[in-house]
Amino acid sequence: MAAAEVQRPVQSTKYGENMTNGILKSEHKPSAPSGKGTSQDEIQLVLQNFRILIADLCEQFNMGHPGSAIGMAAMGVALWKYTMKYAPHQPNWFNRDRFVLSNGHACLFQYCNHYLSGYKAMTWEQLLSYHSERPDSLCPGHPEIEHEGIELTTGPLGQGIANAVGLAMASKHLAATYNRPGYDVVNNHIWVTVGDACMQEGVGCEAFSYAGHLKLTNLTCIYDNNQITCDGSVDLTNTEDVNKKMEACGWEIIDVEDGINDVDGIVAAMEKGRDPNRTKPLFINVRSIIGVGSAKAGQAASHGAPLGTDNVADMKKAYGWDPSKKYYIPEKVKEFYADIPARGDRWVSEWNQLVEKYQQAHPELGAEFQARVEGRLPADWNKLIPSSFPTENTPTRKSNNYVMKDIVEQINTFMVGTADLTPSVNLTYKNYEIFNPPDLKPISGSVGSYKGRYIHYGIREHVMAAIANGLAAYNPGTIIPITSSFFMFYLYAAPAVRMGALQKIPVIHVATHDSIGAGEDGPTHQPVELAALYRAMPNMHYIRPADSEEVAGAWEAAVNYKQGPSMISVSRHALPQTGVTKREGVKKGAYVVREEKDAAVTLISVGAELHFAVKVAEALPIKARVVSFPSHALFQLQSKQYQREVLRRNENIPAVVIEPYVSLGWERYADAGLNMRSFGHSLPGKYIYDYFGFNVEGMTKKVEAFVRDWQEGAIGRGEFADLLEPPSH
Amino acid sequence: MAAAEVQRPVQSTKYGENMTNGILKSEHKPSAPSGKGTSQDEIQLVLQNFRILIADLCEQFNMGHPGSAIGMAAMGVALWKYTMKYAPHQPNWFNRDRFVLSNGHACLFQYCNHYLSGYKAMTWEQLLSYHSERPDSLCPGHPEIEHEGIELTTGPLGQGIANAVGLAMASKHLAATYNRPGYDVVNNHIWVTVGDACMQEGVGCEAFSYAGHLKLTNLTCIYDNNQITCDGSVDLTNTEDVNKKMEACGWEIIDVEDGINDVDGIVAAMEKGRDPNRTKPLFINVRSIIGVGSAKAGQAASHGAPLGTDNVADMKKAYGWDPSKKYYIPEKVKEFYADIPARGDRWVSEWNQLVEKYQQAHPELGAEFQARVEGRLPADWNKLIPSSFPTENTPTRKSNNYVMKDIVEQINTFMVGTADLTPSVNLTYKNYEIFNPPDLKPISGSVGSYKGRYIHYGIREHVMAAIANGLAAYNPGTIIPITSSFFMFYLYAAPAVRMGALQKIPVIHVATHDSIGAGEDGPTHQPVELAALYRAMPNMHYIRPADSEEVAGAWEAAVNYKQGPSMISVSRHALPQTGVTKREGVKKGAYVVREEKDAAVTLISVGAELHFAVKVAEALPIKARVVSFPSHALFQLQSKQYQREVLRRNENIPAVVIEPYVSLGWERYADAGLNMRSFGHSLPGKYIYDYFGFNVEGMTKKVEAFVRDWQEGAIGRGEFADLLEPPSH
Incomplete structure (x- = not known):
């Protein structure tokens, strides 16, 4: 089947009829070469292998998410073999296509494709480490940015599509800024796969709407439309017309009816994505079947749990594979992927030559481009x-x-x-x-x-x-x-x-x-x-x-x-400009802005309320030092010695923090707090501080009373004192 | 103009042509009675009054959000005068229609309508307290649930539409559960107004999609389509076809072209909302003009700042009003609204009679319904x-x-x-x-x-x-x-x-x-x-x-x-079932599960890790007590005395908390912590605790060493000790 551009609700497609385990009963296996010159038999072998490999990987530790990854096999072949421009041996090539797995639980989809297409870090041993006890596994439960070939960590649903919009914006921006006639130094494409969840999550909806507005023609979203979520069929909670909604958001839609077998159709749709004459981002609605090939095909049960030993054996038998063989990759499959690294290296080398010529033709721009590629800011x-x-x-x-x-x-x-x-x-x-x-x-x-x-x-x-x-x-x-x-x-x-x-x-x-x-x-x-x-x-x-x-x-x-x-x-x-602050101090997280040798109290404050602490210190009849404390995180990075110099709590000087947030977190640094203990209130700025007790006179009295109590032992050691009550109104 | 059911992108509507200050140059003011029996002149007077009142209210303290509220005047008349079933003098009537202002910054829209329709708490004095120094103002910067007639607090955008979906679900559910033939004891309608922001926010998108799926025919969303946000015109950031998107989400659409003057058209659309034969929630796309009637009409400048004294005066002049009169409400306008409280009381009384008969006809169900109305749970x-x-x-x-x-x-x-x-x-x-x-x-x-x-x-x-x-x-x-x-x-x-x-x-x-x-x-x-x-x-x-x-x-x-x-x-x-826990203890937030008179340390733990603390206490060579601490909030409600009995820090017993969250917040109760200091890691459950140092043997050693340091004074007073380092991997 070829990709059809018919626009209609994909929910109307009936699947399951005439199928066993999601495989068509009269499955077509033409031996004619596919549009890409590979025989359909070979393609089917690759797809079967991919699905079986994922099923096996989830069996080994009886954990994992097999279903979506299995259902997406054909999309994987279309992307890594036929469509994406990337170089497994040079995974950080600047002009590579980016791929984001927004449906991050399907991580085995990406790991297996990385293994097959020749990423060096993804060794066989690493692939087998999925859900093992190895903390250095490159196959965590969701893809993680630290690892070769992973553009961004995904998992929380809808994030990945939004990240992909960011990548596409970056590419558009860099292309508009640096490309010159004859020198398209940035012209890569962004690919993102999404599941039903990404379509439902608010952040996904925001991303789709905004990407359509931006006309990001360098972005293609591949919808793994398997109509299954954890709770059952999608139409239990979502009956919207997805294609119509995406059209309304400014996307071009292509449907692929048979997302299980029709690699050619998916490739044809993806090639449309690269068409320079398009004016919209592309949404490929690929009808797939979760856990296809197994007895759990089309069922939520295949989403977040292994298929089960017997099911995996049956799946292999149905494909005519030896059920006793685990993690088996036939030579033909290896050959199918063998040319990918060299092809990638050629692309990189062509691009390097282009950039060299570009830098000769446009020396100033070329130098700036080089700085951007290297991520350098001007030193000063x-x-x-x-x-x-x-x-x-x-x-x-x-x-x-x-x-x-x-x-x-x-x-x-x-x-x-x-x-x-x-x-x-x-x-x-x-x-x-x-x-x-x-x-x-x-x-x-x-x-x-x-x-x-x-x-x-x-x-x-x-x-x-x-x-x-x-x-x-x-x-x-x-x-x-x-x-x-x-x-x-x-x-x-x-x-x-x-x-x-x-x-x-x-x-x-x-x-x-x-x-x-x-x-x-x-x-x-x-x-x-x-x-x-x-x-x-x-x-x-x-x-x-x-x-x-x-x-x-x-x-x-x-x-x-x-x-x-x-x-x-x-x-x-x-x-007010306090006159006591120092930019160098901020970098240390906290620093002394008013020192007193024989202080009776340290006032800690921060941000919009530091000026209060300075005034309270002046108003207090006891000696008070003041610490400006803009950042907990930066202060935690300082030496113990510096921390003690700033806080001097080891000299038995109690510390009181002033901040109209709740105290939570300040207890590490202070013994008492003038803090919020409720939500705020609608009052104009000139009244609100007063309303909650943040005025210099009132706070001065509270601090003075606290220090007296502290010195007299009325406040227990380690008992953080909340000095303000919420207003009674 | 009547409401048109044409479905097309509303963005295509051109506004501003043939207009001055957003008012049509050839403004129609037919003196024929409106469909509702009031002359168009009278309606215009009411609308003008409403807009001028809001403009005046923002002038008094030179603060406020006038623009949207002014633009929505006609929607207000349609709702409070002609469409909603409610009773201002019995604002908590169970079967009242609910109204939610999802665009909460337009709160003056609601406050003025409450005042005009006769809510008792909304006195003239209260209306004038908007943005005043009064902490007891019923007119805060966004509507708040505490105040009469406000169903829910709104402000953060998109929340209100989602809340309204919840109200509509509640109504559908109660109707399905309790209504019987001839006895529709629950049949109210939910009305919500949204601005452009609610249409863009992810939570709004989720709400629209889900409400369409649920076929909430008792929900009508009124879109104040003024095409203006803080940054300028909406099409700067959003060019989606809103009606098409809403259709795709399963909503019925009605367009109202002239949302400024066409009260009849808005009312006709709203009446459609009540039509019992409908199968979808209703979306009324009302084309309006922010700040209409003022020189800032159609401009972002009228959104979050007063219009300015001169502009307000000009606005009054243009309407033929005396610019020197402030907060003026003509008698005719008062008369227009005068019948509303009595009408509401009639509705309540009819409903009360219906419920009485219902309870006679269906005694058991009626009693349950009564308990639900009163919010009673079974005592036991x-x-x-x-x-x-x-x-x-x-x-x-x-x-x-x-x-x-x-x-x-x-x-x-x-x-x-x-x-x-x-x-x-x-x-x-x-x-x-x-x-x-x-x-x-x-x-x-x-x-x-x-x-x-x-x-x-x-x-x-x-x-x-x-x-x-x-x-x-x-x-x-x-x-x-x-x-x-x-x-x-x-x-x-x-x-x-x-x-x-x-x-x-x-x-x-x-x-x-x-x-x-x-x-x-x-x-x-x-x-x-x-x-x-x-x-x-x-x-x-x-x-x-x-x-x-x-x-x-x-x-x-x-x-x-x-x-x-x-x-x-x-x-x-x-x-494990620890055998030491007590449900009564949970209600106090924290309680002792293992006591030792002469303890050297208190171990605090919580939730999934309490069992670790129990085992560490057993393994320690020093005497250790254990506190189970399920809730900070509940513990804070206890007396100081109880808190001291639980923690015993005033007896100089240091406390160590065990929880694989970051320590933030525990410093109030503990002197040291075995806590996370980084994000987690992908490892199966049986390995992960060990990986981060949460094993009994290791923690026992850490606690023992800490207590020794503590007793020897190596740890400074008030210095919270982080006992675990993040793994180096």
Whole structure:
């Protein structure tokens, strides 16, 4: 069967009729060569082998996800053998096609294809380590970015399609910026497979809608339409017309009816993906059968558990294979894949020659391109940060603009974006250009092109963060994405921010309107508990700078940090320039801004409320030192000695933290806290701090009383004292 | 103009031509009576008044969101005057129509309509308190559930549409369960307004897709299609064909071309919503103009800032109003709304009579209905919890099923659901019926009806939690929703879980596969930092029970908690029945399970790892006590005295916590921790604890060494000691 471009609800396709184990009873096995010159018999052998190999791999430790991977066999052959441009022996080739397995549980699909197509790290021994006791396995339960050939870690559903959109945006942007007539130095294609889950998850829906808007013709999404989820058939929970919805989102649709056998049809559809005359991203709706070939074909039971010894033996028999042979790969199958590494090396070498000529023809651009490929920033990038700032009261969201605007304007590496809060987050810069399709003519009159580096993500925080992961993962250091929204809405984005932290992807998130200072928008918009999440998240540097000087330090720390994301958390409202802060201090996480030899108390504060601590210290009748504490994560990286010098708790000086978030996490550093103990309240900025007890006079009294209690022993050792009560109203 | 059922991309509509300030230059003001018997002149007066009132209210403190509320004036008249069945003087009438403002920033739209239609609490003085310094204002920056007539708090975008789906499901379910021929005791309609943001946000997309699947004919979504977001025109970021997408999702579409003046057209569309012969939820695409009537009409500038004194004056002049008059409401406008309270009281009284007859005709059902209306559970509901459990090793996800299955089976109040993890979360019960449209015939053969109380949410965690908020908010205690997924995916659901906590909505979330024990699925599925979020969240009771007995305690605590959501966090893997646990102890958050008078150390542990602490205490050569600590939140509610008895830190006994989450939050209770300091790793359950150092022998040595250091003073006071290092691999 050839790929059909008929557009209709694929749910109407009946499967299971005239089938045994999902295999057509009258299965066609023509011996005529396929369109690719290989006989259909050979293709069938390869497909059978692939399915059996996966079934065997799940049997060995009686664990794993066989079903989807088995059902996707033909898509694998189409991708790795016939369609993708990549080089297994040079897996980091800059212009390679990228592949993302958004349905990450089907990881064996990717591992087996990597093994067969000749990735060096994926040895036979490694392939067998799936779900073994080996901590150094390259075959974890979901694909992980650390391993050869894996572009991004996937698993949490819907993330991968969003990551792929990011990769496609990166490719479009680099092509628009660096390609010149005759020199398409960036022209790769992005392939992503999705299951039914990715189609349902909100982040997937955001990604589809946005990718259609962006007209990402270099993106092809292959839908493994097996109509089965854990709970049973998809139509138990989802009866939408998928193709129509995708069309409405601006995608071109191709249906493939027989996704089990029709390699030619899938290849033909994929070749359409590469067609330079297309104007939309491509969605290939491939009708497949989960666990095909086994007695559990078409059943949810084949999704997350092995098929069972007997079933696997029966499956082999049905294909005419010897059921006693395990992990068997016939020579013909090996031959089928044998030419792939050499083919890849040829592609790389052709590209290297092209780039060499390009750099001769366009020396300046070529040098910049080379720097991007190597992920190099100008050595003196941080000289673009002002050495001093206006002394008037300034919202740190504006300080943030002072600090970053020249960096972003002058260094092409940065791509800035916001989830529809341009007027609020203050991230624009001189002559910024919008990233958008060049033929878009919005009513607003704004125009853009793929050269643009300012991204309007729409009201889609989750996909913004997931796309940023894709932009950054395109190649290390080539793009540093900056996202922005209100801090509270980084809860919407949190699953993707976490994935960035897990993958150690350097993205800078600018979170504005932090703390109750967000004011009259009320408790829905006032974060009180969210910092606990980001302070708890491994590899994440959450930084709350107190004023312009500290914002400068936050940016130096964030741009220099290559092992994960940073979040710079800034205020909506104007803050005084304290005059006591130092950008160098921020990089250490915490530092002393007011020292007293014989102090009776240490006041710790952070971000928008540091100025309170400075004033309370001045107002207190006892000697008080003050520590500015912008980042837990950065402070944890310092030596024990430095930590003690800053906190001096070993000298029996109690510490009190001032921050209108809940105390959770501060107990490590402080003995008492002036913290939120409830959600916030809708009150304008000038009233809200007072309402919750954050005023200098009140806090001074509370601290004084606490220190007296502490000294008199009324407060037990190790008992963190909550000094504020929530308002009774 | 009448409502047109033409289906086509609304983006194609051109607006702005032939208009001044968004008002048609040749504005039709026919004096003929509208379809509803009111003259068009009068309607225009009401609309003008509404817009001017909102403009004035934003001027007073120079803050607020005027634009959308102004643009929606006609929708307000259609809803509160002509369409909704409600009773302002009996705002909690059980069978009232529900209204949700998903575009919550347009809160003045609702406040002004409440004022005009006669809600008692919404006095003139209260209306003027919008953005004032009054903490007791009923007009916060977004609508809040605590206040009369507000069904749910909204603001974070997309939540409201999901909540409305929950309300519509509740209504469908109660109608299917309790209505009898001639006695439609539940037949209300759910109305929700959305802006462009709700259409873009992932949670909104999930909600639309699921509501279409469910065929919620009692749900009407009114799209305030003003084509403007903060960043400019919508087509800057979204060019999808909204109507086509909504059709693909199973909605019926009606377009209203002139959403500014055409009250009759909007009313006609809404009346279609009530048509009992419909088979789909209704989407009314109303073309409106943000900030209409002002010089900022159609501009993003009117979204989140006042229009400005001069603009407001000009707006009044253009309408022929006296620009010097502020907050003016002509008598004719008052008259227009005057009959609403009495009309509402009549509806309530008719309904009361119907229910009385129903209860006579169907005494048993009527009594049950009454209990549901009053939100009463059977007094002895907790007797349905087994008093003892099998003693073999059991995953607490299975213990959870032992505990809840009879409660849920026998008490109709509970509605259980999962985001496509039925085989994993173990929440089914005897003869459970699926909640689904009665005419759905899924391939899987599963059938359902609206009477069903088991909800397949699809792979949509976020909307699951938001829908649960809607189900629970339908009426206090009438439905107790139970959601379930892997704990890690409660990060996807977190924004909605938070909204439940903020609103003090009792929902029980069952989070399975907690801790690294999730095993081979790897770090994407292993929560290490997520508990910090839920432990930090006000009003949330996060409970990690250790075995079957503690699961029993967790359920008693959760069902009895009426002031917010609970999360019961259970294991994938089998755990020993420790024999030391007590369900009563769980309710106190923490309690002693092994006491020693002269203890040298307290071991704290929780959930799936409590058994480690018990064994370490036995293995230690020093005297060790053990505290089971399932819930921070519940422990914080106990007296200081009880807390000291449990922890005994004031007796100079150091405490060490054992939990494979990051330590954040434990520093309040412990001096040292055996905790995760990185993300997890893909390893089968039987290897993973060992890999990270959680084995009895190793932990015993670490604790012993720590206590020695502690006693010798090598560890500074207040310095939390991290006893485990992340593995070097």
